[in-house]
Amino acid sequence: MTTRERPTLEAVARRAGVSRATVSRVVNGSTTVAATIREAVNRAVEELGYVPNQAARSLVTRQTDSIALILPETANRVFSDDLFFPAIIRGVGSELEAADKQLVLMMAGSAAGYHRVERYAVAGHVDGVMFASIHGADPLPGLLARRGIPVICSGRPMLADPPVPYVDVDHAGGVAAALDLLITSGRRRIATIAGPQDMVAGLERLTGYHETLRRAGLPSLVAAGDFTRESGVTAMRALLAQDPDLDAVFAASDLMAHGALQALRDAGRRVPDDVAVIGFDDFEISRYSDPPLTTVRQPIAEAGRVMARQMLRLIAGDPDIDPAIILPTELITRASA
Amino acid sequence: MTTRERPTLEAVARRAGVSRATVSRVVNGSTTVAATIREAVNRAVEELGYVPNQAARSLVTRQTDSIALILPETANRVFSDDLFFPAIIRGVGSELEAADKQLVLMMAGSAAGYHRVERYAVAGHVDGVMFASIHGADPLPGLLARRGIPVICSGRPMLADPPVPYVDVDHAGGVAAALDLLITSGRRRIATIAGPQDMVAGLERLTGYHETLRRAGLPSLVAAGDFTRESGVTAMRALLAQDPDLDAVFAASDLMAHGALQALRDAGRRVPDDVAVIGFDDFEISRYSDPPLTTVRQPIAEAGRVMARQMLRLIAGDPDIDPAIILPTELITRASA
DNA sequence: TTACGGCCTGAGAGCGCTCCAACAAGGGTA
DNA sequence: TACCCTTGTTGGAGCGCTCTCAGGCCGTAA
Structure with a gap:
């Protein structure tokens, strides 16, 4: 050496x-x-x-040119085929790189994780903190904001004290578009596989489902999932047991839709002839499922990019940051519905 | 605020x-x-x-308790359904978190990226630098090592001046196991879809293919790919055109194997009856393909963990770091072969 | 020639922390 | 009683950089 x-x-x-x-x-x-x-x-x-020497420099300038992205700890455990966080990281990464800022990745979620992240940010190791997907009423964003640290969330935080600026996607619009397609193509017994109800994304997609069906005068049928493929399989089986004659299912995530596809195939149902399936995400793999998945595209990487851009403005001291930016979703029609 | x-x-x-x-x-x-x-x-x-205050502290201690992981820039562009880098990040992240070190993620690859990473590391922003997958004869690892910065690579670096410790997987062994299965089950016209030849992983898997087939006295048939699904489709078509009677194909990555599956289906071939397919990686999605993919599992997250552990030892000043750690691969037999 | 800005440059005071040398107490031993 | 440890504490000297402020130089106008 x-x-x-x-x-x-x-x-x-x-x-x-x-x-x-x-x-x-x-x-x-x-x-x-x-x-x-x-x-x-x-x-x-x-x-x-x-x-x-960076340390000497930041000692006096009080800034580090690096920014933290907090992932919920689950990202590290459960989803080994999840593509949401990689996409967020991609978006954030490309934008920060262009601004010559560094991305510091942290896992949080456990109590210990909380404390670590808080100490880390307060110690001045980063100029700001971004949250990728907030679970439940996570107190951390508010806590940091109160400490005077710039914070941006991806996904509307449930706790808003103090209010933290966020970027999210138009869940309701996407769900409505998906269900409209189902309804106008004659489906009448439309079930849903819901996401976790401690996340705004899960919550809003379910609400959207209920409202659209109510407006159309159609009955609701709900099974709970947690965005994973496995939970999609289980939920689909439960749905089939409850109503063997259902003719469509809207899954709140692509992975759950893939699980549903599998369960449907196992149960001898043809897609889309017997049952139409629509997902939510539009991951790359959904173009290659059998049949290719009709789904609501949410611009995940773009959300990451926008989040990073907002953070940069916040750090630069821009006085008028949008308290919320909602990105559009889009129905991608393929073969499954 | x-x-x-x-x-x-x-x-x-x-x-x-x-x-x-x-x-x-x-x-x-x-x-x-x-x-x-x-x-x-x-x-x-x-x-x-x-x-x-972290800056003040590192100014005197000369360490920052954070460690960089460098991703090739392609990770940010091409592979939107790649699961390799997420797995590496997961492995590295969990290990560093346990050691209370922070993970700084950087993209490099472009000339500008090189310089940025070098400056960043030399500026003392991180205590060490890990490379996730080296492309070609990347000079950066050696350059940093020469500057006195602890460096570890995932995947044997082609350039070894000075030699940089690395962790890799047993490519040759995995390939041999896959081809042995094919050969003992009676396949005789075994093609391969190779990975990029500027990466050791691509190189060694192709070499392994050639050697095993030569030993078995079987002919070789190679098409080039770049680890992506799309390249798998193209390569499979080329292979089919060159030898319509081939009865097996070994793809150097799961994604390319999925592409091959698709191209085979389009060409009216049944898998595994007409053509057997084996991949390399064992991503989660390969359990759900049609048919489920037989593949060589490489422990990617584990490699990340090991890499992080080596880095920690290096930073701690451990005098005898293994110059190379090779992790075993394992053939996972499912329906495609 | 003198006076006066304007433009550059240099000196020096920190930023907040660690760590070394030095020293103040106690308590045991000769 | 004098002496030497041991244990615990303090002051102060930096770490390498930024930034304010004062001062030097020069051109221009009176």
């Missing part, structure tokens, strides 16, 4: 024959430095391979 | 009626502090809501 001593500002200054302050000015791109001196400094920087 | 002034060590010391040094000792868990004083300090910390 060539742990050669790393050069400091001081060393560069000596070599260039100027003061520390001047080097600092050059390094930070100040314009008030004479061209000849600037060049001399740049040469010294080059020759010495100087890179500013 | 309640940006109330954050208390410093000094403030805590004043409140507890001791010196800064003593507070520092208590906060950092030194044992040589009298119990009564320790309690008084803890009380003051509690009351003031004191959290040590």
Whole structure:
């Protein structure tokens, strides 16, 4: 290991024959430095391979140019084929990279996790904190906001004290579009596989289902799931047992829809002839299921990008941040409905 | 925003009626502090809501307790249904979390990305750098190592100057197991869909294919892919055109195997009756394909965990780090072969 | 020639923390 | 009683950087 001593500002200054302050000015791109001196400094920087020490810099500037993204701990345990968090990470990552900020990934959810994240943020390790998907009435966003740390959520937080800006997608609109397709194509016994009710996404999609069906004068039939494929299988079986004659099912996630497809096949039902299936997400894999899945596309990566952009504005001190941004959803019609 | 002034060590010391040094000792868990004083300090910390300033701390300790994971930029662009990087992240994340280190995620690959990562690491923002999957002869790992920064790679680096410790999986063994199954079940015209040849994983799986078939006295038939599903479809079509009578295909990734399955179905071939298919990865989705995919399981998350563990040892100054750790692969037999 | 801005540059004071050297008490030993 | 440990505590010197402020230089106008 060539742990050669790393050069400091001081060393560069000596070599260039100027003061520390001047080097600092050059390094930070100040314009008030004479061209000849600037060049001399740049040469010294080059020759010495100087890179500013981040710790020293943030000690005085009080900012770190990195931003945390908090994932619920479940992301680490349960969903080994989940594509939601990867998409969020992709979106956030690309946007932050463009702004030359760093992404710090943290898992939270456990009590210990809470505390860790809080300490981490308060210790000034990051300039802001973004939450990817809030579970239940998570107190953490509010807690950090109260500590004066910039916070943005993906998905409307249930707890809003103080209100934290968020970006979410139009769940209700997407659900309505899906159900409308089902209804206008003549389906009358439309069941749903709901998502977890401690998450706004699960909640709003179920509410949307109830409202649209009520408006259409159709009966509701609900089974509970947790967004996973396995829960989709189980829920679909339960639904079939309750109403063997149902002719459509709306699943609140693509993975659950895939599970439903499987359970339907096992039960000898043809899709879409006997039962139409619609999902919610539009993951890549849904183009390749048998049959290809009709689903509501939600722009996950885009949500990540927007979230990151809002965070950047927040950090920059922009006074008028939208308290909420709702991204549109879109019905993608394929073969399953 | 309640940006109330954050208390410093000094403030805590004043409140507890001791010196800064003593507070520092208590906060950092030194044992040589009298119990009564320790309690008084803890009380003051509690009351003031004191959290040590990370920048100040790392300025003197020269460590940050966070570690970077570098993803190739492609991860951000191409693979929207790739499950490799999420799995690596999961593995690394869980291990680092247990060690109370933070994970900093960075994308690299572009020239600009290189420079950013290098500066970032050299600036002392992280204590070490891990690479998830090396593309071609990436100079970055060696470059950082030469700068004295702890580096670990997932996947053997092609460039080994200076040699960088890595963890990889037993590609050759997995391929041999897959092909043996094919051969002993009577397949004689076994094709392969190869991965990108600028990655060790692609290279070694193809080499393994060639060697095993040569030993068995069987002919080779190769089509090139890039690990994606789409490339699997294309490659399978090419293979079918070249040898309509092939009776088996080994794909160097699950996604390509799924593509092959699709192309085979489109061409009217039955799997496994007409053509047997084996993949490599064992992603969750491969349990649900039609038919379920026989594949070589590589322990991706485990590789992430091991990589993180090695990194932790490296940072701790452990003198004897294994220069290479090879994790076993395992053939998972399902319906496609 | 002197006076006066304007423009650059340098000196120096921190940012909040760790850690070393030095020192104050006690308690045991000769 | 004098001496030496041991245990616990303090002051202070930095870590490497930014940023304010004062001061030097020069051109221009009086």
